[in-house]
Amino acid sequence: MAVNRRQFIKTGTLVAVAAGIPLKVAAETFNQPNSSASVLAAPVSPLHGASSHFDMATFAQQLNTNFRLSHSGKTAVVKLVEVKDWRDDPAKKTGRECFSLVFSGPSSLIQNTYSVDHGTLGSFSLLVVPSAEGKRYEALFNRLH
Secondary structure (H helix, E strand, C coil): CCCCHHHHHHHHHHHHHHHCCCHHHHHHHHHCCCCCCCCCCCCCCCCCHHHHHCCHHHHHCCCCCEEEEEECCEEEEEEEEEEEECCCHHHHCCCCEEEEEEEECCCCCCCEEEEEEECCCEEEEEEEEECCCCCEEEEEEEECC
């Protein structure tokens, strides 16, 4: 059976989209009343977790509170000391965000994706990078695109 380029691209695209939707999400969507198969939202990646729903204001309200970072059985407590807005004026008008969280804590942390626990915000994952300023760490959120 010969496959032309158009059929190959169409089939490949459908397979790629289907592979990106977990079966559980698809089943829940199709089992809901008033659900339409054509309105299937892309699932939130488990790597993003709850942190993908937090905005700059959410974190600004948690300044000077402790966050517990865990990875590979090791735990460290860090304090959120700054929320930096990295947008220029034109970007601020779009409503999109680009900000970083600056934490202070022990000097033993390395760049890694940590499980984060916070009393108010709950649990989520976050990529934390050591800063050049010693016992400071930074996590960047770029939602400009």
